[in-house]
Amino acid sequence: MATLEDISVSAFINILSAFAFLLAFAILRLQPVNDRIYFPKWYINGSRQSPYHSSNSNGNIVEKFVNLNFKTYLTFLNWMPQALKMSESEIIQHAGLDSAVFLRIYLLGLKIFGPIAILAILVLIPVNVSGGTLFFLRKELVISDIDKLSISNIRPKSEKFFVHILMAYLFTIWTCYMLYKEYDRVAFMRLHFLASQPRRVDQFTVVVRNVPRVSGHSISESVDHFFRTKHPDHYVGHQAVYDANKFAKLIRRRNRLQNWLDYNQLKFERNPDKRPTKKKGFFGLWGEKVDAIEFDKEQINRLDKTIASERNRILKDPKSIMPVAFVSFNSRWGAAVCAQTQQSKNPTLWLTDWAPEPRDVYWRNLSIPFVSLSIRKLVISISVFALVFFYMIPIAFVQSLANLEGLEKVAPFLRPVIEVKVIKAFLQGFLPGLALKIFMYILPTVLMILSKIEGHLAISVLERKAAAKYYYFMLVNVFLGSIVTGTAFQQLHSFLHQSPTQIPRTIGVSIPMKATFFITYIMVDGWAGIASEILRLKPLVIYHLKNIFIVKTERDREKAMDPGSVGLPETLPSLQLYFLLGIVYSVVTPILLPFILVFFGFAYLVYRHQIINVYNQEYESVAAFWPQVHSRIIASLLISQFLLLGLLSTKKAAKSTPLLVVLPILTLWFYKYCKSRFEPAFRKYPIEEAMEKDLMERASEPNLNIKAYLADAYLHPIFHSFEDVEMTEIRVDKNQSHVKTPSTSEDNSPSPPHYVYYQYEKSPFLMASSASSSSSAPKILLAKPGLSNNSSNESNPNPNLRSRLPPLQSLNLLSSDSWNLHIDRVLPFLTENTEFKVVGVIGPPGIGKSTILNELYGFDSSSPGMLPPFGIQSEETRAMARHCSSGIELRVSAERIILLDTQPIFSPSVLAEIMRPDGFSTISLLNGEALSAELAHELMGIQLGVFLASICHVLLVVSEGVHDINMWRLMLTVDLLKHGLPDPSSLLPSHSQGSHLGPEKENKDNVQEVGEGYLATPIFVHTKLQDKELSPSNIRRLSSTVSKYFSSSSFAEMKYENSPKEQISSIGSSNIKLDRGSTGMNLFVLPRRDQDDAHGAHYESYTTMLGNLRDQLLSMDCQPFAKAVSEREWLKNSARIWEMVRKSPVITEYNRTLQNSGMFRR
Incomplete structure (x- = not known):
């Protein structure tokens, strides 16, 4: 002992x-080398940058791995x-x-x-020590001094056992009291969490198991027929589940090959003089030596054909469809009724239950x-x-x-x-x-x-x-x-x-x-x-x-x-x-x-x-484990009470022991009460609450397209890359999937549902066509092809549907949380193509920046079930004074136009996000210097403007109305502070990885002089003009004002080859076109969006003029880069330019001037 x-x-x-x-x-x-181990949550959120690319290391390689700042070790x-x-x-x-x-x-x-320990130490230990019974047992048992502090030290038949029984009652009462308060609090937190959340797909979805097989019908057809007849008013559609284990192995193999290809391509880019090689044998240990890049491409193309063949086999083989489906309803009420009732006379068929959230589904068990x-x-x-x-x-x-x-x-x-x-x-x-x-x-x-x-x-x-x-x-x-x-x-x-x-x-x-x-x-x-x-x-x-x-x-x-x-x-x-x-x-x-x-x-x-x-939790169960925790603590109480009963029975405490019999009974009664009082909140979804939320949602969003919202929520992983190929939306037209697809064989083997895929890159294994056709296609970031016209004519989806898409912030070029550029996120979607155009946009919130970029992208808003590549501010977002875009979002169109959408300038919501309780900014803009939130907000707009003016071919400067000239002032500041920054083609090749740059002098050494005076072609777009403001005289007056305002700026000195002689604007029924002013400034105006529906409008509609903007911008000549550069080189050099912007001595000095002006908090 x-x-x-x-x-x-x-x-x-x-x-x-x-x-x-x-x-x-x-x-x-x-240590910087361990940063991803001890702070991975912040990396996943995109709010932390690897110290490998830190700009504070001043070129010291050791500081990338070891923290040499000894002051940090003191804290x-x-x-x-x-x-x-x-x-x-x-x-x-x-x-x-x-x-x-x-x-x-x-x-x-x-x-x-805590209270039990204090009471036990003050009361029970003195009572136990005073017992002294172990002194007489030392020859019989092996004991220690600690046992003298326990109940074993009390003599049999002692009346001191009444103290232990009293303490047992007090401890039980206190424990039950705390359990009740905690159960009540957790139940409240759960209900509040569910009530405050936006709509969730699992609130509208039921999983049905053990679907019976009917001769002549596929599983999918049986599910559709059953729920159409049993739930005709609320059934929306369903998602069949496929057995895709072999397919998953092929996908993982392809991802490994793609990873090797990316590695070899990066290796070649760092050392263009030597192409990487590998041996064709086992693990590259022996065999013929071949070009690694070409060999990997050949392996991937061959595997793509196998994957496409396997996918087609799965979709056509009726045995691949499992007797399980995810059934969606148009209301929470309909889903609650289905999930919490028996569907069939046979209780072993058509088993329904609430569907887990999509990331919580364990797909392998669905077929059991x-x-x-x-x-x-x-x-x-x-x-x-x-x-x-x-x-x-x-x-x-x-x-x-x-x-x-x-x-x-x-x-x-x-x-x-x-x-x-x-x-x-x-x-x-x-x-x-x-x-x-x-x-x-x-x-x-x-x-x-x-x-x-x-x-x-x-x-x-x-x-x-x-x-x-x-x-x-x-x-x-x-x-x-x-x-x-x-x-x-x-x-x-x-x-x-x-x-x-x-x-x-x-x-x-x-x-x-x-x-x-x-x-x-x-x-x-x-x-x-x-x-x-x-x-x-x-x-x-x-x-x-x-x-x-x-x-x-x-x-x-x-x-x-x-x-x-x-x-x-x-x-x-x-x-x-x-x-x-x-x-x-x-x-x-x-x-x-x-x-x-x-x-x-x-x-x-x-x-x-x-x-x-x-x-980083894999799922959110909304504290579903709490009833289990509560019941285990109750079980602990019961075990302790029965053990104490058995222990006292050996102590011959006949007078005191019977008093303990009541305690387990009271504990069980308390457990039953808590179970009936709180557990339903963790097990059932009240019909009353479901109806109330449905009514509130219909009142606030009468045009919600619930079918489009639920369409792809429970898409089987067969249609996803199991590793890294991200998808924006996969639309499933469930209602048409069994009507318009003819049978392909006499045994009624099921035809696949009509899926339309919109992926970040054209991936052969997601297409029904052969792999060869897709291997040469350029990668399109968020490219969304138009849907066929045989689908249902539904209204456009609500912008809130973006909340269910994969986190597009993970593809942001610039993170708004860390204010760092992340080129690795978008580099795989760019090519070696040199025929591309970069278009950026900058402006205040809520004036249509993202709408303009969606038009340039070629987005067709009339196609049902399609979502815009750039988020559009919804009524809910506008009412809550929030912005949609964060940092810089990058998309690539089919015409290889790289579109850059930026977070709004002069935005109160952006200011609120970066403001700490003490009034300072949460993000570092200039070499780690702490700035007031207002000053940081001002500098963010300036840095964005300088950066876009340095890396874009065209910069859209968007303002609201004809009287808002705040953006003009900002562009003059940009022109003033852009001194010495090159264009993306003027940087010498860098051998450093990532976006890490050395001191300013080192940057200047890598800049060719030919690119230092580069400026993007500005196009000033004024939106939301009233009908009377669109008259030719008003537009001429606005054009003249713009020309005079920028007459002394660098924008006025810009000249281009094949420059159009007319302004890129077509206004009014008379198709008036204005000559460009002497400054060469481009001006375009857009009416209010309700102009499309106005009967008394004298000029062209918003849709028409927006289309004109797209056509003329795509056809216009703009300021070229100093020399030809590929998309990937442009992105890498843009990262280096961003570091120059952040460390620019001119902008730093301008910041000090603002601080000393007294306009901002110090």
């Missing part, structure tokens, strides 16, 4: 281990207060409700055990039939039962180490080794808990596999089921196994040498003696183990190994980050075990409670830090 000295040694070792882990973490997280513990700064509401917004509620479990532990589910669950239950008892053997061995004195009597030859003081203290105080931890480490993976075999559809359900199995396992093996097995080993000699009537008394006295083992377990698992969690040693090692041997591109580096998640299958059972230990031993051995409190407090701090900076 471990003594106080052994516990002290264990505490010293674990505290030292925890401190070493924390110290290592504090140092490692400051190496500042991560602790930083982890506590973010509020709960901010955590919900940042990481989701699941993460916030998970943290509340640790707070609940502190709230429960109902009968197989029952068999699987039975087999897994038997397997889990066997696994629990199989693990009793190593658990028994581990517990035998906890009492070396007992082993000495059985194996005397070990005594010389065991009696060594250091070895003895180490074995008893540290090794048992560590060995048990190792045994338990591999269990979650095994239990998750068993849960998957059971056939659950959602990843969140799989994790909760695995967590439940793990809890039962820990309850039986770690808790009960430790007590029973440990007691049997310890008391074996005593049992064999005393009468049978004394055995119950010995067991009752010995159970509390296992507290010493659990104290060591808590210190190993809850102290050192939690500290090792924040160190992330395994991800750290794996990341650097991948970085050395596997990572070839920036995309590989992002994959290697492995942020992980909270890991509910492992953390929830461990948490519940600590609740069990604290509740059970709060009355029996209260000295254990301080160790529990240290665990909850330390773990709360660590996991808060990890959730904020590291973890």
Whole structure:
């Protein structure tokens, strides 16, 4: 039995281990080379840039890997207060409700055990110490000084047991009170989270399983017919599910080949004089040496044909369609009725349930039939039962180490080794808990596999089921196994040498003696183990190994980050075990409670830090795991009460023991009450609430196209690249899929539904055509071909549909959060083509910038179900004073026009986003200098203007009305501050990676003089003009004003070859065209959008004039770059120009002038 000295040694070792882990973490997280390991959450959000491309390194390669700023090491513990700064509401917004509620479990532990520990230490420990009964048992049992602090030290029949019973009641009442408050709070948070969220596709969708096969009809046809007849008023459509396992393997293989091709192309770009080569043999180790780029392209083209063939086979083979479908309804009410009712007389057919959110679906289990589910669950239950008892053997061995004195009597030859003081203290105080931890480490993976075999559809359900199995396992093996097995080993000699009537008394006295083992377990698992969690040693090692041997591109580096998640299958059972230990031993051995409190407090701090900076949850279950947590804590209460009953029965406390009988009954009543009061909020969706939300939505958005919104939400991964090929929208015309597709064979094999794919790049395996036709096609970023006219004539989708698309911010050229350029995101979509045109736009919010770019893109808004490449401000967004565009968004049209949409200038919503509570900006604009938000907002517009004027062929300067000249003033400032910046073709080749640049002098050395005076061709567009403002005289007056305003600017000196002699504007029914002024300024005006519907309009409509703008802009000549440059070279050099803009001494000096002017906060 471990003594106080052994516990002290264990505490010293674990505290030292925890401190070493924390110290290592504090140092490692400051190193730039480890930044992606300890802050991956911010990289995923796009708000953090790799230190590899930091501009503050001044060319020092060492600083890219090692932090040489020794002042930062003085504040190496500042991560602790930083982890506590973010509020709960901010955590919900940042990481989701699941993460916030998970943290509340640790707070609940502190709230429960804090007062209990104080009361137990002040009351129970003095009572236990005064008992003195173990003094008389020292010759019979192996005991320690810690046992004198437990209930075992109370004499039989003592009236002091009334104190323990009173404490048991008080502890139970307090625990139930805190559980009730927490359940009420979490239920409120869940309902509020659901109510405040925008519409979710899973609110309108039901998953139906075990669809019966009908002769002569496909599964898809059967689903469509069943729901059309059973739910005629609310059924919208369905998505069939395909078995695509082989297809997935081909996709992963293609992605690997594409990754090698990207790597070899980047390698060739860095060293154009030498083309990369490889050997054709196994892993490139032997065989004929060939050109690596051409070989990879040939392999990809060959694989594309195989993929296209496999895709066609899947779509045509009726066996590939699984008896499962995702059925969508036009209202939440219709979905709720279907999901929560029985659909068929046969209860084993047409099984419906709420569909998980799309990212939560575990696709492999969708094909499991109902009968197989029952068999699987039975087999897994038997397997889990066997696994629990199989693990009793190593658990028994581990517990035998906890009492070396007992082993000495059985194996005397070990005594010389065991009696060594250091070895003895180490074995008893540290090794048992560590060995048990190792045994338990591999269990979650095994239990998750068993849960998957059971056939659950959602990843969140799989994790909760695995967590439940793990809890039962820990309850039986770690808790009960430790007590029973440990007691049997310890008391074996005593049992064999005393009468049978004394055995119950010995067991009752010995159970509390296992507290010493659990104290060591808590210190190993809850102290050192939690500290090792924040160190992330395994991800750290794996990341650097991948970085050395596997990572070839920036995309590989992002994959290697492995942020992980909270890991509910492992953390929830461990948490519940600590609740069990604290509740059970709060009355029996209260000295254990301080160790529990240290665990909850330390773990709360660590996991808060990890959730904020590291973890990236795979799904959002809206705290669906909370009822399980609540029930486990109630079970802990019941277990503690029954154990206390059994213990007191051995103490012959006949007077006090019956008083405990009422306590389990009251606890069960409390559990039933909470279950009926709160659990429905986690299990059902009220019909009343569904109807209310539907009515509110119809009132606020009467023209919502719900079918287009739900069309592709649950598209099977067969139609996606399983790795990196991102898709904007995949539209499924479900209503037409079974009517207009003729049968292709006599056995009525199903024809595929009518899918129209809009992908970022033309990918052969997503097209029905052969791969050869697509291999030579240029990549089109967000290219959206027109739909055929045989689809339903629905209204245009609501702009809010963009919220369901893949996160387009991940393709932003410029991140609005970090103000850094990310060329790796869009570089794969650009080619070596030199015949391209770059068009940028700049202007205030809500004046139609994105609409103009959509027209230049060639977007057809009349096609149903298609979404614009650039987001358009909706009524809801406008009412909430928010902007749509952030940073710089890049799209490429079919004509190879690179379009750059920027965040609005002079925008209150942008200012609100970057403003900290102290009035300073959240982002750094000039070499890390802290600026006031107002000044930073001003400089953001200037930097955007200077940057666009340097890299674009055409710059659209958009203003509202004829009287707003704020954008003119901005362009004069841009002209003033653009001194010394080249065009993208005038930079010498750079051998540095990414966008990292050296000092200003180094940049100038890489600039050819021919490009220093370059300026993009400006086109001043004034929108939202009234009908009377469109008269020829008003337009002439506006043109004259523009010419005079810019007469002394660089824009007035611009000359082009083949310059048009007429302004690019066609106005009015008389088709008046104006001569360009002497300044060569281009002016275009657009009427209000409602001009299209105005009966009394005297001039051309908005649509017509917008089309004229597109036609004339595409045909006009503009300021060329100094020399020919490819799309990819343009992008890379633009990144270098952006660094020049950010470090421009002219702009920096202008910033100081603004600061000294007193107009902005200092």
